[in-house]
Amino acid sequence: IQKAQRSRQISDHAPVSHHHPETLPLLHSTTESTRRYRALQLCRAQQKKFTELKQSAVKIQAAFRGYRVRQKLKQRHQAATVIQRAHRAFCERERYRRLKSSVLALVRKEVACQHHAATVIQSAFRRHREVVRFRTMRLSAIIIQRHYRSYTLARQQREKFLELKRSVTVLQAAFRGWHVKTDIRRQNQAALVIQSCWKGSVERRAFQRKIKAVVKLQQMFRTVLLSRVERTSYIRKRNAAITLQKHWRAWITKRQVRATFLKVEGCEIFPL
Numbered sequence: 001i002q003k004a005q006r007s008r009q010i011s012d013h014a015p016v017s018h019h020h021p022e023t024l025p026l027l028h029s030t031t032e033s034t035r036r037y038r039a040l041q042l043c044r045a046q047q048k049k050f051t052e053l054k055q056s057a058v059k060i061q062a063a064f065r066g067y068r069v070r071q072k073l074k075q076r077h078q079a080a081t082v083i084q085r086a087h088r089a090f091c092e093r094e095r096y097r098r099l100k101s102s103v104l105a106l107v108r109k110e111v112a113c114q115h116h117a118a119t120v121i122q123s124a125f126r127r128h129r130e131v132v133r134f135r136t137m138r139l140s141a142i143i144i145q146r147h148y149r150s151y152t153l154a155r156q157q158r159e160k161f162l163e164l165k166r167s168v169t170v171l172q173a174a175f176r177g178w179h180v181k182t183d184i185r186r187q188n189q190a191a192l193v194i195q196s197c198w199k200g201s202v203e204r205r206a207f208q209r210k211i212k213a214v215v216k217l218q219q220m221f222r223t224v225l226l227s228r229v230e231r232t233s234y235i236r237k238r239n240a241a242i243t244l245q246k247h248w249r250a251w252i253t254k255r256q257v258r259a260t261f262l263k264v265e266g267c268e269i270f271p272l
Contacts, residue, residue, distance in 0.1 A: 077173065088165075107143065114139065
């Protein structure tokens with residue numbers, strides 16, 4: 001190709017009228033080779049560009065599908081978290097309401113007892129006022145201690161609940177991931193089983209159609225063979241009957257001829 005290009009450059013610089021006739025086929029083949037080489041290079045470049053575009057499209061599709069799946073999982077997880085939060089808040093409110101009602105009933109009962117005791121003590125034992133005040137202060141301290149202890153216990157229970165909630169959230173995420181993978185694997189296996197069953201059904205139907213066609217062909221073939229046998233037997237019997245009729249007619253004819261001949265000889269021997 002390089003020799004042809006050099007010769008082409010030389011021929012381009014040289015006058016047209018000085019070309020030798022033997023160099024014209026070489027110039028033509030050089031031009032044709034250059035054109036084909038450029039076409040081959042252009043085809044390879046287009047093919048490489050198409051391959052790169054195809055790979056980029058496949059990567060974009062995979063990324064978009066992964067993004068959709070992650071968005072769906074995120075939405076489901078957020079919905080489950082909101083439902084759990086609402087349910088737990090409702091349970092905590094109910095528990096707090098029952099605890100509050102029980103505490104208020106207990107406090108009211110104790111206050112009523114205290115008032116009754118104070119009334120009784122004031123009416124019967126006014127001189128023991130300081131003792132009653134001391135007892136009242138002691139009871140107040142006990143109530144304050146109870147409230148403080150209940151508040152401390154509620155705080156500890158809340159911390160334990162938050163830790164348990166985080167653990168349950170992690171376990172739920174792991175279980176949901178495993179469940180999704182298991183569902184996908186089960187769906188793939190079910191699809192494979194359905195495909196195999198469908199292909200088997202199609203093959204069995206095709207095989208049954210072939211068997212029916214073969215049975216029909218066998219019946220037709222047997223019918224043709226039976227008809228040929230019957231025709232051959234009929235022709236043989238017909239030929240035999242024709243032969244018998246021929247011999248019988250020949251024998252009758254001979255008998256009639258013989259009888260006629262005998263009559264003729266009798267007439268000649270015994271004239272009237």
